[in-house]
Amino acid sequence: MPGDRHLRARPRTDPDDRWEVGSSFPLTHAAGPGTTRLPSPLRLYGTGRQALLALLRMGRTELGWTAVHLPAYYCPPVADAAATVLPVRRYDAGPRGHVDPPRPGPTEAVVAVSYFGDRPADPVTRGAALVVDSTHDPFAPWLPSTGADYVLAALRKTLPLPDGAALWSPAGHHLPAQPAPSVRHRAAAGQVLAAMCLKATYLSGSPVEKNAFLSAFAAGEAAYGSTSVSGASDYTREALPAMPVDRWRRQRTANAVVLGDALAGVVGLRAHVHPFGVVVECDSGELREALRTALVARRVYPAVLWPQPPDAPARHLDYSRRMLHLHTDHRWRAEDMLRVAARIHDVLAPVTGPTPDPTDTREVMEC
Template sequence: MTDRWECGSSFPLILPTGGTPTPLPEHRLYGSGRQALRALIEHGRREYGWTLLHVPAYYCPEVVESVVDLLPLRRYDATPVGPPPPPPPTRPGEVLLTVSYFGQAPTMPTTPAHVIVDATHDPVAEWAGGADFVFASLRKTLPLPDGGIVWSPTGRPLPPAAPPDPEHLATAGRALTAMALKSAYLAGESVDKSRYLELFGTAETGLRSRTVSDISDYSREALRVLPMAELRRRRTRNGARLATRLVGLPGVSVHAHTFGVLLEFTRPEPRDRVRHGLIQRDIYPAMLWTLPPETTPPRLLDLSRRLLYLHTDVRWSDEDMDRAAAALRELCRPPGEHAPSAPRPIAARTPAPARS
């Protein structure tokens, strides 16, 4: 049978078990993380009189675009690598959005402000206690076709629930179909890979809708049984193993996080060359994010062109992480240099405890 191994990219249809379902705080579910943020900002305008949204200059442009019609925006300096600059001061009526980059604790303001945390990269971490509201896209860390969540660590009233939108449910159905076809393809069945990739692309386009919807039935029920804390532990363990095997990678700083492994190249050109080489080897890294040049400070734009993210979630074993590491070492090896011996394994670090 043809080797259909891959690392990265979208989840296939799986429902991992092997742990206790993770209890969540009182929350509200929506069709996507972007929809959750829209519902939250509309709620803040009504209940708190929000008039301005501060957003990090280093942030997903699609998320920013999804709310640009709701409030005036002001970008502030922020970085996923190195010491974070302090958030800007805020005035009454303003709200500050901060981000957990790759699962790191977000930078919180020292001045009184309404604070929203984007916890997409680690929804079950413990660090969100000082925020007014937290939201996350669930399908980045969980095998779900759709889903966004909002909760308030400080006990503030949540935005109202949204009715199911037929167009959104159709989009979630396309994503679920793509996930099922991908599972069959990876299992060796006669499935046209281009078909499920097309469905994933169509679903991604549908999720850009600004209509706020309820989550799909499948994702709601799957969320009840998924052991989110255990999946986080396994993701973190895989990340620690991969990072250990990349120690000393020439021209690259390796950052292990609870979301995965972040590679920081010294220049954009090696990053692009390595990315294309990984894709040829069926390893699909992500660029988080491709930022707009017209609104991004040059320093952050340069950083965005040097970063590459590697998935380490529950889909992969120790051997898979070793295979990905070997591919990276080969691609980063200077021309003419012989392949070095693999480094001795180092015990994976113990992840921070998940929120109960």
């Protein structure tokens, strides 16, 4: 019967034939030494966007905040969502540092972003509150020294979780009430968790079709775009405290050093090592696109963090068109990083690469 097509036995594949670097996490067993003592009290939301919205809504209704200052280089959908709560003022800051620092009034909050895990520049004027977005290194050792009023971090960029974002106050300020997970969010997180399970099975060589988990990831990601605020899923609330976050962080940073060293001197790009991974700046946007396309064909899935709108400041728009982020997290070891570097060397040599797999996908990361 046609409906039984997916139930027929299929042969296993050598896991090395499914080797890849980048893209979304598969489900990973979370255990072992190196767990992180989580801040307390802590609020857990469905996504980083939801955590920011919850904080801004509390600031508006309870603390009298009248505007929020966001860096010019920021994830556009997050900035758009913030504008549904408070007027947004942009200040000229990005991965290359401050050009024009924020000038908030006494009732206006400032968001400073840790780009790729680096410590953000301290604003001269903090206004009503300083909020640090540490998504790219959620529990960075430098966080306590920032003097931040609030810290928020989306967790599934660095951890194998289907959802989740943390919000806390190092200064001991009042936090929004912890919301329960909504029905809509539970369903979305369930789709992503199913996708993570299928991806883990696929990577092991089992006869799972790649489109099965790609479509599940896409459906979950689409649902995460809502501006409704929800608590994190049951899975994330239970799994997060058991995760060896410190050990995984050390692996990520060590891998980044290996990859950065292996890319030193490559003609056409500059490699920058960060706690979140390696950022390569290509000499031109055209070279970046050619490199990205060739890497995807070679099962290396870089991310663009973040595509900027056409009206963005020229230097930020230029940077976003020339950069790629290469993942170095705990899924891989030094030999994998050298394998990625070899592919980049081959592409820029140049060497004719394989034809891209039409079922493949480029990295899509929720902000």
